Amino acid sequence: MDRTENIIELKNITKIFDDDGFTAVDNFNLEVKRGEFVTFLGPSGCGKTTTLRMIAGFDVPTSGDILLNGKSIIGLPPYKRPINTVFQRYALFPHMNIYNNIAFGLRQKKTPEEEIRRRVRKVLDLVDLEGFEGRSVSTLSGGQQQRIAIARALINEPEILLLDEPLGALDLKMRKEMQLELKAMHDKLGITFIYVTHDQEEALTMSDKIVVMNEGKTQQIGTPEDIYNEPATAFVADFIGESNIFSGVMTGKLRARFCGGEFLCVDDFPEGTHITAVVRPEDVEIVPAGTGIISGVVDSVIFKGMHYEITVLSGRNEMVIQTVNSARPGDRVGLRVDPENIHIIQAEDHTNSFPVDINSAHRLEYNGHTLDTSLTRIIKGSKRLENGSILDANGEVIDPARIRIQASIQPEDIEMTDDQDAGLVQGTISNLIYLGDHYSYVIHTELEQDFVVYDEDLWNMDDRVSLLMPVEKMTFTLRKK
Amino acid sequence: MKRSLRGLFLVLVLLILYLPILILVVYSFTTSTQIGAIRGFSLHNYVTLFTTPELRDMITGTLALALGSAVIATVLGTMGAIGAFYSSRRTGAVISTVNQIPVVNADVVTGFSICILLVVVFHISKDSYIPLVAGHVTLCAPFVFLSVMPRIRQMDPSIYEAALDLGATPFDALMQIVIPQIVPGIISGFALAITLSLDDYFIATYTKPAMFDTISTYVVNATKGSQTTIKTALWALSTVIFVIVVLIVIGMNLRSIRQERAEKTGRRLHV
Amino acid sequence: MHFSRKNLGIPYAVFLAVFVVAPLVVLLFYAFTNGQGQFTMENLTGFFTDPNALGTLFYSLLIAVVTTAVCLLIAYPTAYLLATSKLKNRTVIVMLFVMPMWINFSLRITALKEILTILEGNLAMHPFLNAVIGMTYDFLPFMILPIYTTISKLDGALREAAMDLGADRTRTFLEITLPLSLPGILSGVSMVFLPAMTNYVVLDMLYNSTYIMGSLIGSYFAAYNWHGGSMIALVLLCMICIFTLLTGGEDETARGGALL
DSSP: TTSSSSSEEEEEEEEEEEEEEEEEEEEEEEEETOOOOOEOOOSSSSSHHHHHHHHHSSSOEEEEEEEEEEEEEEHHHHGGGEEEEOOTOOOOOOTSSSHHHHHHHHHHHOOOOHHHHHHHHHHHTTTOTTTOOTTTTGGHHHHHHHHHHHHHEEEEEEEEEESSTTTTOHHHHHHHHHHHHHHHHHHHHHOOOEEEEEEHHHHHHHHHEEEEEETTTEEEEOOOHHHHHHHHSHHHHHHHHSEEEEEEEETTTTEETTEEEEEEOOOOOTTEEEEEEOOOOGEEEEETSSSEEEEEEEEEEEEOOOSOOOOEEETTTTEEESSSEEEEEEEEEEEEEGGEEEEEEEOOOEEEEEEEEEEEESSSEEETOOOSSSSHHHHHHEEEESSSSSEEETOOOOGGGGGEEEEEEEEEGGGEEOOTTTEEEEEEEEEHHHHHEEEEEEEETTOOOOEEEEESSSOOTTTTEEEOOOGGGGGEEEEEO | HHHHHHHHHHHHHHHHHHHHHHHHHHHHTTSSSSSSSOOOOOOHHHHHHHHHHHHHHHHHHHHHHHHHHHHHHHHHHHHHHHHHHHHHHHHHHHHHHHHHHHHHHHHHHHHHHHHHIIIIIIHHHHHHHHHHHHHHHHHHHHHHHHHHHHHHHHHHHHHHHHHHTTTTOHHIIIIIIHHHHHHHHHHHHHOOOOHHOOOOHHHHHHHHHHTTTHHHHHHHHHHOOOOHHHHHHHHHHHHHHHHHHHHHHHHHHHHHHHHHHHHHHHHTTTT | OOOGGGHHHHHHHHHIIIIHHHHHHHHHHHHTTTTTBBBBBBHHHHHHHHHHHHHHHHHHHHHHHHHHHHHHHHHHHHHHHHHOOTTTHHHHHHHHHGGGGSSHHHHHHHHHHHHHHHHHSSSGGGGGHHHHHHHHHHHHHHHHHHHHHHHHSSOOOHHEEEEETTTHHHHHIIIHHHHHHHHHHHHHHHHHHHHHHHHHHHHHHHHTTTTHHHHHHHOOOOOOHHHHHHHHHHHHHHHHHHHHHHTTTTOOTTOOOOOO
16 A cells, blocks of 8 residues: 555635634645544644544535545545544444444445345454354443444444544543554555544654644644654643643843743754743652752642652743652752753744732732722623622632733833832843844743843843833633632 | 515514504504504503593503412412422422413313312302402412423532521421522512413403403403494504513613623623 | 321322322223113113214314324424524524414414404315314414423434444434434324324314214213213223333323423
8 A cells, every 4th residue: 555645635724603703723734644643632622523524524615625636525525535533522323233333334225135134244344253143233432332333333434533522422541442443554555544532642642744734723743652752832832731730031152040940951943933842740859959950849749659749930931841750849959850851942933921929808810919900801701799709700719829820921021120119020131132123021030930021222241130021912711620 | 675575574473473563563553443544643541541440440450360379379389499409309399290281271171170179069159259260370389380490400509408407497498598589580480470471362251250351351341342432442552562562672672681791791700 | 197208108109099090990990881870781882873863973083093194294304404404593483383282272272263364354265274274273382392301302422423433314314313213203193193192172163073982972971971981081091001101101201391
């Protein structure tokens, strides 16, 4: 079999739903080779299922083209495509027995009954359910229904098998088993599999190629190793595995500043580039205080069986570490990371974002300064009561401890001043770079955060400045803890 | 093209369903006594409807009967559903099966058999209204039972036990914990009882006092008669009922739309 | 007495015994006795040898079958189109189809009668046609609703799965949608067939009620012949039982149960 030939190509696929104008898939491009196991991975609502449905023919793209073996199939209804689907909740026909369910596809093609019987037996054998022909759907367990759904699709010998979260309804043990079986089936049959899941572990285990999607856009396409080791965007890093993710800036050749310290790294970006740094928890070493690159205080220690999960607070930054050695909360420790274990991604934009607090009067506060904005504007549908507490849209009291508010502000909206008491927070200029018509500064604050500020005037390195951040330029996002 | 064909079919069916009523609505505002040429606009049908004692009595009688039997049916049916659910499996099954009889039975048979029992065997006068009310409660209570039962089944059984555990007496637990949980079922059972009683003809004809009429029995007799003032006043009655039904439906839709909206905004907050 | 939840069922159990079971027992007793209270089979043999009664039985069966068929032919496409449409305000539109159920039937039939009089002149000319039109008009929503409910509850993935496996629209409908909507059809049929056999008042209002089972009871009732009337009622009850068993029981919520 020729494994270099593209069996299916998606070209600039966009899907906008008529009823609510929602863009489910945005300019999606993909080439799949014959025999590949490709997985669409992403959170719910990222467009992965919609993409699959467009390949199957249930949804029609708003624009773009789908080529099967080089020919457009955009106008072909689902029943004329040599593609079969294993549905999320199996979609077995409840009024037919197992035999008739599996035979359905062949009957549509008017296959002789003798051949149907032979092939049903063969495919039941493949999914390890010999002799189930006469059973009714309702007598099967979830795992068995799953196998029948696969058998019903495979008997048609499709060129591509689409699987829409097929293991989602199974329990953990069953899921692990089916993962291996599906993979074995794929290797044995040589059919191209396109698999949809939100489970990163499933994707990493089974796939030849993973397409990570978010908000209708492709984030990264690559092998499982690529995706895990070299995430292309902060989203991928966050979604795949556990990561510490920091925004920062390049401060020199192979030097990056983030998390309140300057780290050596192996990714080469020009000085002044705004970056996202990704550090896996297992790659952080705890060293005696003072000997690491940054230092902090142990905040919590959780025993996880194979390792301890230790959270260290360094100023306002939080670093999660997995290690076999325990630590005591309250300990002062140093932290270091090997240069090759730091993965640097060029930042998509230079927005400064930082957490803000909710004080006892239910007002937003940063570094002890009350921010003159209304919480009720940030939380949709909420109301402030006489006593100051806030009700959400459902009329329930919001517990400040349960939510987290993130503020963001653009570099050009921050102003630096010498008047130390004028700004919201003070810090020193730790980096500056001239960008043609303005300077880009990195200010390292007392709260161990780095702010990027654009200014037309020249300031000196290590100048102590106060940052003026107008509340009306900030945007706030609400997150639940 | 295909889409408009679908729409056309649906509109056609709606037309069949509504055309007769809508025509009556239009003619109820005229002086005409027959469908045909419209001579002049008039509200005299409405004046007749609300001033003729015979018509007024018939309407208030129908409403009082519906309300009264619905209340009795709701109390009985709800108690029956709770009792049947907590009884032994066999007792529950027997009650549920007998409950099903009036549901599937033809109303003619139900009305006739109740009439024979009460009037012919026990000589209870129809003028006492007992046969009529008993008949309507028999018609309605099984449906209350059926609409309350699923609510009890869905209820988490441990909340009743939790109430007992916290010191409530069985009666308190029932009133304060169980009843509030099944209120939606009780309300829809009550509404169903009202509509069934309002729409009934057969049970009323076999059990009602001679001088009493419900809307159904009155209208059926009136169509046989030739009194045109009464006939056209009934057009006005149809219009009034039609408007009330439309208003109720609009009200219910507004409520469900508002609920939907509240749910949506709620969901957005919970991300 | 100590309060117990099961005891709550006692009043209702008594009520059912008195007003549901007892009347049926009395009905049975009257059906097999004569005016002197003696056991007799005369009522039974009388019914089955009376050509008039048998004719009525078959005529009302015929009306019921035709009415049910006409209702089904109109209601199925209506329910199917409603359930598969992507209309935004679908619940509102479905409500439009159900709403006539809440307007008193006698008033609706009055309205229909006016229209039919215009169209036909003398209603007595087409008794069978008018019977079918009247009942279809009265019962149509009862057929639409259960079918609509069943189809709209069908998992859309089943239809997609059929198409995915190579069935075109027609075959998907015939092999998946239609068989799976059978429960709704059965429930609708039982909602229409039984009343169509007994609801003589619709025909009464349209000047033709002599040949339907329900009105036969009415005529015995009018003549104070309790024994003959009981026998007719019993025969009807038996037919209802058989029919209910055949259709697998009535959908409990179907009758007037829209949205409630």
